[in-house]
Amino acid sequence: MSAPAIEMRGVVKDYGRTxxxxxxxxxxxxxxxxxxxxxxxxxxxxxxxxxxxxxRPNAGTARVLGFxxxxxxxxxxxxxxxxxxxxxxYDNMAGSDFLDLIDSFRPEKRDVRYRAELLDRxxxxxxxxxxxxxxxxxxxxxxxxxxxxRPEVLILDEPTSGLDPLVQEEVAKxxxxxxxxxxxxxxxxxxxxxxxxxxxxxxxxxxxLIVAVExxxxxxxxxxxxxxxxxxxxxPADLFALPGVRELRRDGNMVHLQxxxxxxxxxxxxxxxxxxxxxxxxxxxxxxxxxxxxxxxxTDGRAPAGAQKEHTHAPA
Amino acid sequence: xxxxxxxxxxxxxxxWQIAGFGLALTAMAAMHVYIWPAYxxxxxNLKLPAAVEAFFGGDLxxxxxxxxxxAEFFSWVPILLIVYAVIQGTGAIAGExxxxxxxxxxxxxxxxxxxxxxxxxxxCVGSVLIVAIGWLGFLVSVPFVDIDVALTDTAIASAxxxxxxxxxxxxxxxxxxxxxxxxxxxxAVIGLATASYFINTLANGVEPLxxxxxxxxxxxxxxxxxxVDGIDWPHVGxxxxxxxxxxxxxxxxxxxRDVTTGGATDLDAAGVLRRVLxxxxxx
Numbered sequence: 001m002s003a004p005a006i007e008m009r010g011v012v013k014d015y016g017r018t019x020x021x022x023x024x025x026x027x028x029x030x031x032x033x034x035x036x037x038x039x040x041x042x043x044x045x046x047x048x049x050x051x052x053x054x055x056r057p058n059a060g061t062a063r064v065l066g067f068x069x070x071x072x073x074x075x076x077x078x079x080x081x082x083x084x085x086x087x088x089x090y091d092n093m094a095g096s097d098f099l100d101l102i103d104s105f106r107p108e109k110r111d112v113r114y115r116a117e118l119l120d121r122x123x124x125x126x127x128x129x130x131x132x133x134x135x136x137x138x139x140x141x142x143x144x145x146x147x148x149x150r151p152e153v154l155i156l157d158e159p160t161s162g163l164d165p166l167v168q169e170e171v172a173k174x175x176x177x178x179x180x181x182x183x184x185x186x187x188x189x190x191x192x193x194x195x196x197x198x199x200x201x202x203x204x205x206x207x208x209l210i211v212a213v214e215x216x217x218x219x220x221x222x223x224x225x226x227x228x229x230x231x232x233x234x235x236p237a238d239l240f241a242l243p244g245v246r247e248l249r250r251d252g253n254m255v256h257l258q259x260x261x262x263x264x265x266x267x268x269x270x271x272x273x274x275x276x277x278x279x280x281x282x283x284x285x286x287x288x289x290x291x292x293x294x295x296x297x298x299t300d301g302r303a304p305a306g307a308q309k310e311h312t313h314a315p316a
Numbered sequence: 317x318x319x320x321x322x323x324x325x326x327x328x329x330x331x332w333q334i335a336g337f338g339l340a341l342t343a344m345a346a347m348h349v350y351i352w353p354a355y356x357x358x359x360x361n362l363k364l365p366a367a368v369e370a371f372f373g374g375d376l377x378x379x380x381x382x383x384x385x386x387a388e389f390f391s392w393v394p395i396l397l398i399v400y401a402v403i404q405g406t407g408a409i410a411g412e413x414x415x416x417x418x419x420x421x422x423x424x425x426x427x428x429x430x431x432x433x434x435x436x437x438x439x440c441v442g443s444v445l446i447v448a449i450g451w452l453g454f455l456v457s458v459p460f461v462d463i464d465v466a467l468t469d470t471a472i473a474s475a476x477x478x479x480x481x482x483x484x485x486x487x488x489x490x491x492x493x494x495x496x497x498x499x500x501x502x503x504a505v506i507g508l509a510t511a512s513y514f515i516n517t518l519a520n521g522v523e524p525l526x527x528x529x530x531x532x533x534x535x536x537x538x539x540x541x542x543x544v545d546g547i548d549w550p551h552v553g554x555x556x557x558x559x560x561x562x563x564x565x566x567x568x569x570x571x572x573r574d575v576t577t578g579g580a581t582d583l584d585a586a587g588v589l590r591r592v593l594x595x596x597x598x599x
Contacts, residue, residue: 016587052423055574074425082423086577088416092329104321105424145420 003066005184011060022208035199036188044188081146085157095126109149156187232276326438341450349457381463386540397481405488408435410498479555480537486562494591497579
């Protein structure tokens with residue numbers, strides 16, 4: 001049996017008196033796209049930097065492909081492509097020189113053709129100095145340097161932030177190709193739709209603890225949809241008295257709803273009512289909604305109020 | 317053996333510094349040799365108070381070619397080399413962290429020790445190149461001027477500037493590994509270098525303070541003395557040993573502590589002490 005791509009056991013990381021990670025347990029099976037979802041300051045970057053031995057845990061162990069992150073760090077890093085969340089590059093280097101530098105650390109894995117393909121698919125010109133690149137193009141360069149040696153595990157910290165939707169879509173395809181090739185992708189995000197779009201599984205981290213590990217389909221089912229329906233005339237007061245549906249408020253003929261477990265019942269109720277629907281909008285459930293969904297069902301009694309609270313001490 | 321990309325990149329990054337510092341030394345060296353004949357007559361008739369002479373030339377008479385070169389060139393030119401050493405030393409670790417690029421380097425299959433050693437190697441090569449370029453100033457002047465200094469002795473005295481450069485480089489490297497960021501590390505080394513330079517100069521001229529100079533690297537450096545006496549190996553050994561110690565401390569501290577992105581801005585005195593003592597994990 002092969003080792004999991006990533007395995008963290010009881011990982012604790014303190015910065016002075018602040019607790020960035022409070023006992024992380026996480027297993028990421030190889031060959032999947034795994035999302036690491038949490039608000040800013042929840043500990044995502046801390047956990048990721050720990051996998052690469054950039055920081056050391058106060059307790060617990062982290063393994064990548066069975067190699068200990070700390071004691072066998074070089075073995076880990078030989079097999080990992082990493083893109084930092086706070087991506088800083090050498091501004092005075094040309095893009096291609098920078099990629100050559102990164103390639104020089106793994107000469108045996110240099111693959112000029114694949115590198116060219118990545119650059120082509122992302123539409124990135126590497127002849128210019130990095131200083132002259134836009135934020136989006138720097139981000140692309142970060143993705144290319146992480147992927148170009150075809151690492152077994154890709155660890156990407158907020159990979160698509162700052163990219164326009166078309167490029168995000170291309171990055172998604174690149175990651176899907178990588179997984180089809182048998183590689184593992186572990187990426188962090190604080191944006192739920194991105195995680196839903198890209199990943200097959202997700203771990204949700206909040207205030208230094210993993211609060212849930214789920215398949216994306218289940219996550220979607222649990223999270224609430226917010227709907228805004230405008231009718232031609234005032235609808236019956238009890239129209240949305242349905243299981244799992246909560247009417248938030250009414251503004252004249254407009255009704256704000258929250259529907260848990262899908263929108264099917266709401267649509268059918270509207271169709272059956274005979275009322276004329278003028279407009280229908282849905283909003284993506286926010287990260288906050290997802291947390292609420294989890295805390296609503298959690299038994300440890302912890303209040304969900306702080307779900308978006310920032311930990312200013314932890315590296316973002 | 318890991319690829320030497322870091323050393324190569326590091327040297328490439330400092331090519332203009334090497335050229336700049338090197339040519340500055342060349343100009344200073346040649347200029348001082350060429351003005352010597354004009355000063356000689358004046359100085360030979362001049363009887364300076366012992367303290368003033370000591371202030372200028374340490375243990376050599378300023379009225380000799382060697383004394384003049386010692387006072388006017390070798391006594392303070394290491395300051396330029398120390399500026400270079402501070403730039404390189406604090407840049408190696410603290411600089412990469414402050415600019416946030418250390419994460420990228422250390423996510424490659426490259427050990428922290430290998431990274432630091434390659435940076436040290438680059439700085440050593442850089443210092444040697446600067447001093448060698450600087451010595452060209454003697455090469456184009458000494459053979460053409462009536463000065464009682466041998467060209468080979470200028471080479472020896474030039475090379476003698478390297479150990480003190482290495483010491484301040486190592487100090488910068490180590491402080492860059494323990495201080496919160498590059499600017500505090502630079503400030504600390506520049507403070508230490510300035511203080512020890514003046515203490516040494518003062519102690520040379522003021523008898524009651526004479527023993528103080530044994531505490532400064534500049535005493536062991538010896539300015540222009542190698543022009544006359546050759547290299548003082550015990551002193552060179554002492555400077556190199558201190559450098560080696562600081563390098564080992566750096567490897568230990570940086571090997572154990574967390575890597576920071578943008579510097580450890582919230583590191584307090586206790587955090588610095590933890591780094592000095594290499595207590596992992598933290599800071």
